[in-house]
Amino acid sequence: xxxxxPILQMTRIHKRFPGVKALSDVRLRLYPGEVHxxxxxxxxxxxxxxxxxxxxxxxxxxxxxxxxxxxTVHSPLEAQAAGISTVYQEVNLCTNLTVAENIFIGREPRxxxxxxxxxxxxxxxxxxxxRLNLNIDVTQPLHMYSVAVQQLIAIAxxxxxxxxxxxxxxxxxxxDKNEVDQLFQVVRKxxxxxxxxxxxTHFLDQMYEISDRVTILxxxxxxxxxxxxxxxxxxxxxxxxxxxxxMLEELPVLSEGKxxxxxxxLVKAAGLGRxxxxxxxxxxxxxxxxxxxxxxxxxxxxEIARLLFGADKPDTGKLTLGGGRGTIHSPRDAIQQxxxxxxxxxxxxxxxxxxxxxxxxxxxxxAKQGLFKTIPRKRQEEIADQYIxxxxxxxxxxxxxxxxxxxxxxxxxxxxxxxxxxxxxxxxxxxxRGIDIGAKAEIQKLVLSLSHQxxxxxxxxxxxxxxxxxxxxxxVLRDRHKVKEISxxxxxxxxxxxxxxxx
Amino acid sequence: xxxxxxxxxxxxLCVLAALLLFNxxxxxxxxxxxxxxxxxxxxxxxxxxxxxxxxxxxxxxxxVVATSGIDLSVGSIVAISGAVACLSISKASDQNMLSLxxxxxxxxxxxxxxLGVWNGxxxxxxxxxxxxxxxxxxxxxxxxxxxxxxxxxxxxTSDKYAYIGSGSLAALxxxxxxxxxxxxxxxxxxxxxxxxxxxxxxxxxPAASLMSGIRAKWVLxxxxxxxxxxxxxxxxxxxxxxxxxxxxNAGLWYELDAILAxxxxxxxxxxxxxxxxxxxxxALIIQTMTTTIYMxxxxxxxxxxVKAFVVLAVCLVQSSAFRxxxxxxxKTRHYPGEKEITRHVS
Numbered sequence: 001x002x003x004x005x006p007i008l009q010m011t012r013i014h015k016r017f018p019g020v021k022a023l024s025d026v027r028l029r030l031y032p033g034e035v036h037x038x039x040x041x042x043x044x045x046x047x048x049x050x051x052x053x054x055x056x057x058x059x060x061x062x063x064x065x066x067x068x069x070x071x072t073v074h075s076p077l078e079a080q081a082a083g084i085s086t087v088y089q090e091v092n093l094c095t096n097l098t099v100a101e102n103i104f105i106g107r108e109p110r111x112x113x114x115x116x117x118x119x120x121x122x123x124x125x126x127x128x129x130x131r132l133n134l135n136i137d138v139t140q141p142l143h144m145y146s147v148a149v150q151q152l153i154a155i156a157x158x159x160x161x162x163x164x165x166x167x168x169x170x171x172x173x174x175x176d177k178n179e180v181d182q183l184f185q186v187v188r189k190x191x192x193x194x195x196x197x198x199x200x201t202h203f204l205d206q207m208y209e210i211s212d213r214v215t216i217l218x219x220x221x222x223x224x225x226x227x228x229x230x231x232x233x234x235x236x237x238x239x240x241x242x243x244x245x246x247m248l249e250e251l252p253v254l255s256e257g258k259x260x261x262x263x264x265x266l267v268k269a270a271g272l273g274r275x276x277x278x279x280x281x282x283x284x285x286x287x288x289x290x291x292x293x294x295x296x297x298x299x300x301x302x303e304i305a306r307l308l309f310g311a312d313k314p315d316t317g318k319l320t321l322g323g324g325r326g327t328i329h330s331p332r333d334a335i336q337q338x339x340x341x342x343x344x345x346x347x348x349x350x351x352x353x354x355x356x357x358x359x360x361x362x363x364x365x366x367a368k369q370g371l372f373k374t375i376p377r378k379r380q381e382e383i384a385d386q387y388i389x390x391x392x393x394x395x396x397x398x399x400x401x402x403x404x405x406x407x408x409x410x411x412x413x414x415x416x417x418x419x420x421x422x423x424x425x426x427x428x429x430x431x432x433r434g435i436d437i438g439a440k441a442e443i444q445k446l447v448l449s450l451s452h453q454x455x456x457x458x459x460x461x462x463x464x465x466x467x468x469x470x471x472x473x474x475x476v477l478r479d480r481h482k483v484k485e486i487s488x489x490x491x492x493x494x495x496x497x498x499x500x501x502x503x
Numbered sequence: 504x505x506x507x508x509x510x511x512x513x514x515x516l517c518v519l520a521a522l523l524l525f526n527x528x529x530x531x532x533x534x535x536x537x538x539x540x541x542x543x544x545x546x547x548x549x550x551x552x553x554x555x556x557x558x559x560x561x562x563x564x565x566x567v568v569a570t571s572g573i574d575l576s577v578g579s580i581v582a583i584s585g586a587v588a589c590l591s592i593s594k595a596s597d598q599n600m601l602s603l604x605x606x607x608x609x610x611x612x613x614x615x616x617x618l619g620v621w622n623g624x625x626x627x628x629x630x631x632x633x634x635x636x637x638x639x640x641x642x643x644x645x646x647x648x649x650x651x652x653x654x655x656x657x658x659x660t661s662d663k664y665a666y667i668g669s670g671s672l673a674a675l676x677x678x679x680x681x682x683x684x685x686x687x688x689x690x691x692x693x694x695x696x697x698x699x700x701x702x703x704x705x706x707x708x709p710a711a712s713l714m715s716g717i718r719a720k721w722v723l724x725x726x727x728x729x730x731x732x733x734x735x736x737x738x739x740x741x742x743x744x745x746x747x748x749x750x751x752n753a754g755l756w757y758e759l760d761a762i763l764a765x766x767x768x769x770x771x772x773x774x775x776x777x778x779x780x781x782x783x784x785x786a787l788i789i790q791t792m793t794t795t796i797y798m799x800x801x802x803x804x805x806x807x808x809v810k811a812f813v814v815l816a817v818c819l820v821q822s823s824a825f826r827x828x829x830x831x832x833x834k835t836r837h838y839p840g841e842k843e844i845t846r847h848v849s
Binding site: 309311331332334335336341343348349350351352353354355359362363364366367368370371372374375417 | 695696697698700701703704707708710711712713714715716717718775776
């Protein structure tokens with residue numbers, strides 16, 4: 001493998017943004033027929049490096065060589081033409097076009113300028129079936145399918161171009177186990193065809209499962225390149241974080257013996273349900289309790305969260321708040337009743353991209369207080385500084401636009417937004433998705449320490465370990481049903497897996 | 504220095520300065536202001552005075568655009584407002600009665616507000632796309648204005664009404680004070696309360712705003728209402744300036760000039776951040792351009808073409824992508840290979 005010359009070589013790459021040094025002296029070598037993992041914490045520069053490689057950003061300094069020839073790409077289109085295809089972290093497709101149109105957009109099969117629709121649909125269907133084992137109606141608009149399927153379609157779109165290098169930027173972050181396996185089959189097939197694949201991920205297991213070689217970045221700097229089989233997990237984590245870290249192992253101790261202290265009932269859902277989203281379920285959340293929701297993607301986890309927050313209206317059942325405080329009809333009601341909801345869709349339902357960190361933080365609190373009780377500018381700045389320090393947000397500049405931040409830092413700003421409203425119940429939907437280990441542990445710790453202070457949580461995550469670590473009680477969901485509630489001593493990966501699988 | 508260059512008002516002000524300098528070149532007494540009979544006279548005063556209605560309409564439009572909307576009906580509201588006020592005054596036996604003038608003005612303003620609420624309801628409650636929702640009133644409103652005026656031009660003979668659009672206060676045209684009052688009021692309301700933040704938030708990401716507990720519907724209704732109000736006041740200024748109401752032509756194509764002023768001022772049509780002062784400068788650029796074209800005697804048949812070219816130039820100067828393309832043309836070409844040689848020495 002490694003005796004071949006690299007097909008793509010990036011050397012001494014530097015990239016600066018106003019106020020941020022995103023990359024300094026970074027290198028990367030991709031070999032044909034290899035899966036190369038790019039690892040690093042949030043803000044380590046993984047996304048920036050990829051955007052430099054694909055021409056989204058121009059490079060300040062350094063060279064990129066493709067097959068030994070220096071190249072300069074000015075746009076993703078040029079990169080694609082040169083043979084570098086990318087599937088980005090957030091799906092970049094048009095949800096109101098059909099699946100086939102999405103795959104062939106810009107390069108539709110034509111004759112005399114006329115698009116051959118039948119031909120296009122047939123080829124799209126074949127492509128999905130043969131290479132991704134995905135059997136769907138390609139004439140349906142994309143929004144009819146789940147994010148996971150959309151992700152596979154994005155990959156299909158990149159595959160369709162004859163490429164030398166395929167970049168997968170966290171392709172698995174919204175896929176469930178089966179879909180990941182399906183994806184990896186495709187990756188292995190492409191690898192055997194001689195493609196160089198750059199795979200960005202936060203999941204260590206997946207990295208070891210699929211990768212041959214790994215490059216690690218830390219704080220925009222090159223932290224080493226290794227063969228995956230020569231690198232132990234501990235070494236990898238140490239390289240990524242830059243320090244010896246066992247904080248993940250300390251955590252389980254924290255959640256012990258807490259159930260006794262859990263107080264009166266805060267929220268009670270009785271037979272709450274919504275057609276096509278979630279079958280009627282009962283759920284009770286007590287003060288200081290962390291309720292985990294476990295289940296596969298699309299099993300109804302998010303749907304429960306949305307009902308609890310009033311973002312969707314239930315058709316059946318009743319949601320009552322403890323202490324006779326009535327019920328909830330809208331997100332606004334929920335916020336007034338001290339419920340917060342951090343959505344899994346950070347980009348579409350979370351951040352306000354054009355606004356600053358400070359403005360994003362105070363938004364919910366200001367909305368709660370109303371139009372005229374304006375938070376004074378000075379107080380806003382104090383709040384922003386305080387939470388930037390508390391949550392370790394980078395860059396520590398409250399006037400930076402939130403869209404310039406890495407995903408993990410955006411997530412922290414959103415957490416700050418909700419913590420500011422001092423909720424009694426905080427619903428976290430995939431709060432650690434696309435976030436590195438360090439930040440993940442910080443968020444888990446935060447959940448535990450706040451629950452000790454009496455804040456209740458609904459914690460949703462695709463990672464079982466994580467749900468187990470923080471939860472006092474876990475509701476397991478399967479196919480839009482709440483199938484089981486497991487608490488305390490019965491909680492183990494095994495029992496939950498069994499419940500999810502339905503065996 | 505860099506912060507000056509980066510400021511959102513930098514390029515609009517440059518364009519405005521360039522236009523004014525161009526005028527100075529053509530007529531050396533362009534900047535001269537004379538004092539006669541207790542009034543100030545001069546081209547600059549004229550630009551401010553005649554530009555007032557456009558500035559008002561554009562200020563209202565700014566907030567609508569900030570919510571990623573658009574209001575095409577402002578021109579029609581201008582016509583309706585003027586028509587209602589003039590009709591009410593012209594029916595009276597004594598057209599100079601103060602209570603009559605106040606009542607007529609109040610009627611016009613309330614009606615403009617209601618028309619704004621109508622737009623706001625269509626956009627927020629009915630969920631119609633703003634361009635279509637306001638197109639309805641743009642077309643229908645012109646008809647309503649013609650119905651009110653009976654297809655005629657209504658003239659009024661009222662010194663008190665004429666004062667609004669052509670009177671003077673402290674030697675300056677009264678309309679300037681109207682504009683200043685509205686500008687100060689809207690700046691205070693949007694920047695001293697959280698309304699500005701909510702408008703920007705709704706414009707940038709409506710779904711996230713809703714999840715944060717912002718009443719997006721009320722924000723939308725209020726900006727369309729305010730836009731209607733601004734157009735209504737502009738209609739009063741315009742009709743009072745000429746002491747007549749013309750349902751067919753008053754405020755014709757105002758929506759387009761207003762949108763242009765907003766965009767020149769740096770507010771993106773995608774919504775989000777808005778710049779009220781930028782809009783004012785944008786409107787002044789458009790008004791100066793109109794004045795200039797008349798002054799240097801461009802034949803009427805090519806006036807629009809000249810205007811189009813100036814607008815194109817303004818937009819190109821404002822586009823950072825265009826500036827970057829020009830700048831990279833000027834720089835020497837970059838050869839990555841040459842750098843490589845020095846690197847491998849070590």
